[in-house]
Amino acid sequence: MNGKKILFVSSELVPYLPENEVSLMSYEAPRMVNSNGGQIRIFMPRYGNINERRHQLHEVIRLSGMNLVINDMDMPLIIKVASIPRERIQVYFIDNEEYFKRKATFTNEDGELFPDNDERAIFFAKGVVETVKKLNWSPDIIHIHGWMASLLPLYLKVYYADEPLFADSKIVTSVYGSGYEGELDDQMKKKVAFDGISEEHISSLDAPSYNNLLKVAVDFSDAVILAAEDIPEDLKQYITNLQKPVLPYVSLQEFEEAYANFYSTEVLK
Template sequence: MEGKRILYVTTEMVPYFPENPMSSQALDLPKLMQSNGADVRIFMPRFGAINERRHQLHEVIRLSGMNMIINDLDQPLIIKVASVPGERLQVYFIDNDEYFKRKEVYGEDNQQFSDNDERSIFFAKGVLETVKKLNWKPDVVH
């Protein structure tokens, strides 16, 4: 794994998300890959439940400011970044008020949000566009 560039994409990760098996593994795997010499970049959505002040998220102006067309709507892409406490890992957050500002993550009142498909597409396209802007080519996408 020495020298490999790994793009790690997740929707949940400790400490930004409540601890569960998926959110814990989403932190443990990149830590392990990095300790084995990989260059790891982590991306996740900036859901409304993530406290920007507590987790010290800040906008990356040079990566933000692009718009993406989703379902015939022009949506702004905002990129924020934070460092995982106690680790040498950075997390890039894909943000957009229309899709991710809500306090609930996937739905409310036992109903999924009707635009979860658009939200997922926006997130995936946002990751790809940001990686291009970073001029960073991953060897592995996880």
């Protein structure tokens, strides 16, 4: 991994959110690349339940200030950063008062999905790309973790298709066992189509379930990692039929060599 630039984009990340299979691997994979001489950037949403004082988040004025258009609405983009001290890893947080101020991640106190989770995912995808453009940092690999990040492959390959900074970037999506019950807003497909993304690219979003959202992610990825043992059979079969490089599940204790080899031999070949 020496000298390779890898952009990690994740829904969740320890130590900022509780430990689960997504948040833990979103930390361990960058740590592995960092310790093996790679260059990394990590992006995640700045949810309202992240303690900014404890984790010493601060706004980066030079990166903030632009508006992103989401379903014909101008939404201000705020960028904050923090460091994971023991690893010397910097994390960029995508923030917006409307989408990320509430004191929760994906659901309300009754466990119901927030009705604007689809717009939050669109905003997150666009916010990551626009910020990386401002950083003028061209990644060799873009590695996606978690469903809130899963629109990024689509936007990179379609909406930002002519962006030279990502012309040679390879996209890897890690697929986890389950992300959410039910479906996101039934207008999600129209909101994505508003950005000039054609029907053929997003037909799966007729019913925006977790499985269907991940199908869109892997459709526009160059390689896939099965990051859990209990991936839904429907989704697993869909991935098999894509005929793309797939890394089968490996445990957290054994992932380092497997991921490094997969990056080197299958993704960057």
